Amino acid sequence: MHDKKDDNDLFSNLGGNFSQKSQNEDQPLAERLRPTSIAEIVGQEHLLNPGNSLKKQIDQDRLSSLIFWGPPGVGKTTIAKVIAHETKSSFHALSAVLSGVKELKTVIDQARQEKKFSGKKTILFVDEIHRWNKSQQDALLPHVEDGTITLIGATTENPSFEIISPLLSRARVYVLKPLEISHLNTLIDRALKNELKGLGKMSLSISEESQEFLSEACAGDARRLLNALETAAFLAQSENKKEIDLHHVEESFQKKTLLYDKSGEEHYNVISAFIKSMRGSDPDAAIYYLARMLEAGEDPLFLARRMVIFASEDVGNADPQAIQVAMSAMQAFDFVGMPEGWIPLAQAATYLASAPKSNASYMAYKKAKADVRDQGSLPVPLHLRNAPTKLMKSLDYGKDYKYAHDYEGNVVSQQHLPDQLKERRYYEPTENGYEKVIREYLKKLR
Numbered sequence: 001m002h003d004k005k006d007d008n009d010l011f012s013n014l015g016g017n018f019s020q021k022s023q024n025e026d027q028p029l030a031e032r033l034r035p036t037s038i039a040e041i042v043g044q045e046h047l048l049n050p051g052n053s054l055k056k057q058i059d060q061d062r063l064s065s066l067i068f069w070g071p072p073g074v075g076k077t078t079i080a081k082v083i084a085h086e087t088k089s090s091f092h093a094l095s096a097v098l099s100g101v102k103e104l105k106t107v108i109d110q111a112r113q114e115k116k117f118s119g120k121k122t123i124l125f126v127d128e129i130h131r132w133n134k135s136q137q138d139a140l141l142p143h144v145e146d147g148t149i150t151l152i153g154a155t156t157e158n159p160s161f162e163i164i165s166p167l168l169s170r171a172r173v174y175v176l177k178p179l180e181i182s183h184l185n186t187l188i189d190r191a192l193k194n195e196l197k198g199l200g201k202m203s204l205s206i207s208e209e210s211q212e213f214l215s216e217a218c219a220g221d222a223r224r225l226l227n228a229l230e231t232a233a234f235l236a237q238s239e240n241k242k243e244i245d246l247h248h249v250e251e252s253f254q255k256k257t258l259l260y261d262k263s264g265e266e267h268y269n270v271i272s273a274f275i276k277s278m279r280g281s282d283p284d285a286a287i288y289y290l291a292r293m294l295e296a297g298e299d300p301l302f303l304a305r306r307m308v309i310f311a312s313e314d315v316g317n318a319d320p321q322a323i324q325v326a327m328s329a330m331q332a333f334d335f336v337g338m339p340e341g342w343i344p345l346a347q348a349a350t351y352l353a354s355a356p357k358s359n360a361s362y363m364a365y366k367k368a369k370a371d372v373r374d375q376g377s378l379p380v381p382l383h384l385r386n387a388p389t390k391l392m393k394s395l396d397y398g399k400d401y402k403y404a405h406d407y408e409g410n411v412v413s414q415q416h417l418p419d420q421l422k423e424r425r426y427y428e429p430t431e432n433g434y435e436k437v438i439r440e441y442l443k444k445l446r
Helices: 004-010 018-022 053-060 076-086 101-117 134-138 141-145 181-193 208-217 222-238 246-253 265-279 283-295 300-318 322-336 342-354 360-375 390-394 435-445
Strands: 065-069 090-095 122-127 150-155 171-175
Touching (some): 053 076, 065 076, 076 090, 076 150, 090 101, 101 122, 101 134, 181 208, 181 222, 208 246, 222 246, 265 283, 265 342, 283 300, 283 342, 300 342, 300 435, 322 342
Parallel strands (some): 065 150, 065 171, 090 122, 122 150
């Protein structure tokens, strides 16, 4: 742990009055506990562990311009500030929401002066860089190119779509991941024990169920976790309690816990009810269970994947568009994220529940799989085999094959299954939805 003097020294080179602010009790807990060295950073080991790419750049002081892409509260700003300290660079931060080209020019002028008179490098951190338009991003280019500044941009959006190509080609993109439960528990423990900048002077503990709910409810966001913990701590203190209980944490989130243990029985009960409600063509029940899982903190992409599987397994060719709807919903969520990501998921769930159902293609595969298992690798009929060499042709590979497009209706009668299975029927379409059309067509062919 650093004492106050260490912290003042540590950030004396970052510009402004960062060190004084870090001790300001009026600041949120997340700001007070912001790490001041790489060793203090929790998470992002894939970037910061010894030997990894970003850590090497920092250690060798050969930093290129960077784009940090990741969700809120995972350390983008913190890592940028620590990099400035580790590389002994001046640090300037701009918010793309509040600042524009005018503020950028001021920073550039300061960076030129420092480089000229002291040789000191300047790191410019642009938070939410995706909010800058093309002309604003263009204004960065010459100063990145000539080395006046080293840019570190932070974005929650896909850089491929939000950052102009010339700037993107001059920067290296690093993906930051949501913090894991173990990381968040470390932060809770650190906050409750740290007397200088944390909540240690309050001498509070936290119940196991409260800590579990707190860690899960913040969805990998350290800032959200610490600010909620601070609120819960003050609520406990106001009641003269020495332990933060579930009530305090719920109040801090303005959210009640739901009976839904993601690793226990209720998880399987609710996901089972969700699938069976869609299978039973009950969109009301399906949307209820979807909401119940999302509000309890279930991984939305897990639910999206289940719907993609359902679209093929239970809707199938009764509505061939179902798989497109499910895939589009999954991609839309991946693009939009939360909090709005539930909207395409809700559309997909109600569509799939309302669609005609058929598991004929699913059952066809199961039956074919059984034959593959029971009868092994049966010989492919000679007329279906490829014949790229003279030897193969001499062995009658491909002989008498009938090319379907040469026949009326693009259909030809010939054997495609191995001899032992030539009369086998795997796919038996139902009379539901579009599969009725398929059934009638195959009936004519067969």
